[in-house]
Amino acid sequence: MKIEDLKLFTTVVELGSFTAAANALDLPRANVSRRINDLEKSLGIQLFFRTTRSLSLTKSGELYYKELLNALSALDKANHIASNLSEVAHGQVKIGLLPETSDIMQSTLFKFQDMYPKIELDIRTISNGFVDMYRQGLDLAMHGGTLSDANVVARKVMTLQRVFVASPEFLEKEGTPSSLREITNYPFVCFRWPSGDIDKQWDIKDHII
Template sequence: MKIEDLKLFTTVVELGNFTAAANALDLPRANVSRRINDLEKALSIQLFFRTTRSLSLTKSGELYYHELTKALTALEKANRVASNLLEIPHGRVKIGLLPETGDIIQASLFKFQDLYPEIELDIRSINNGFLDMYRQGLDLAMHGGRLHDTNVVARKVMDLQRIFVASPTYLEQFGSPANLNELVSHKFICFRWPSGDIDKQWEILDQVIKVEPKVVSDSIGFVKGATCRHRGISLLPELLVRQELKDGTLINLFPQKEVKTEEAWLLYPQRKALSHASQLLIDFLLQELPKI
């Protein structure tokens, strides 16, 4: 009985089916099914009830899962102690980055790898940290804005100052708003939060600006791209558009107005024991990212 097969079993339980576990672990689905069958034979018990549409734990499977997670947590702790004694941290960390944040934290990730050359960084492109955490079997994921999933642990890494931006071409065509009240006559590109809510009500000092968007996307990168392509005004993190502001691709409409900040977070699964490599990366990013 292999430790990898035991971990595979817990992954199937947590993700709900063989296909999701296969995708998360980069394995063929048939491989997952075969290994779970072999585990059941080795244990001489049935772990799952299987139908063409669903997968659920048997009573024996449920009891085994709860005891196994305790044992695997203890094993991970022992492995971390051993790694510390060796003083050569190693392993693989799968981290999910929003496409538009890769350039921002790339230097920090390479600095970490220079400190720990035996740690492999597996960078995955994600659209939603909460969903892709499980879909891709991530150890860590970056997230900006509201938190809504109690099944993950969130560690704050920085505050994100948001600003109103538009392209020069858009402003030439539709005019530049002289004050906040004139925003209502403009086109807007708005972000859809993972909760499904549209970000169309913005707090500026003691004033609340409500708009009706012409374009909505759950990708902050798409919102930025649409703004650069003259589709309207958007409210974006200054850090995300710093280069565009510098080269004139985008213009900060109200540099003197202070908009309510959002927060950036590191996410990791609540029920998953952190490897030593993952914990080192979390601690490193918590120190490095605020410096950006």
């Protein structure tokens, strides 16, 4: 049983005669008739009532036709999926990286290029993931801190750690703190997030200052 014969059967049903199907497919009418006869023999059922003037489906033919349409549709879908899977991924992906993440992401980006050599990575340095995502038409953008837009689809990819630093001259002038609480009495150069918010609350292990 060939797929081409099954599709031929559905064409005969849709066009209403062997002659119409033969004309549509540019086949000899005798070829169409023979292949339908072979299909009936293979199935062991009669698909059509034939007269000199008309052609109509038997009850078995009607049931077979309905199920066959579903089967052929599923087959076409499977073939389409298989065809797409065999294609090599290609195109361009625009990625926005924050300055503090560019070095960290290098090894990941290199691995991606090794896996998908046909994909061109357009990597840009950004300052605000939310704004630059739309302004520069980015496909992906790095963001640091909490999410302020609930409509953004985001996934945590890394944890950035920061440390307190001070120069020897500063400590000589201001003194060395003896506890975390004393740090709040010192002047600080604070980080400002791309959203404009100042990072003025720090989680230090089990302490918040």
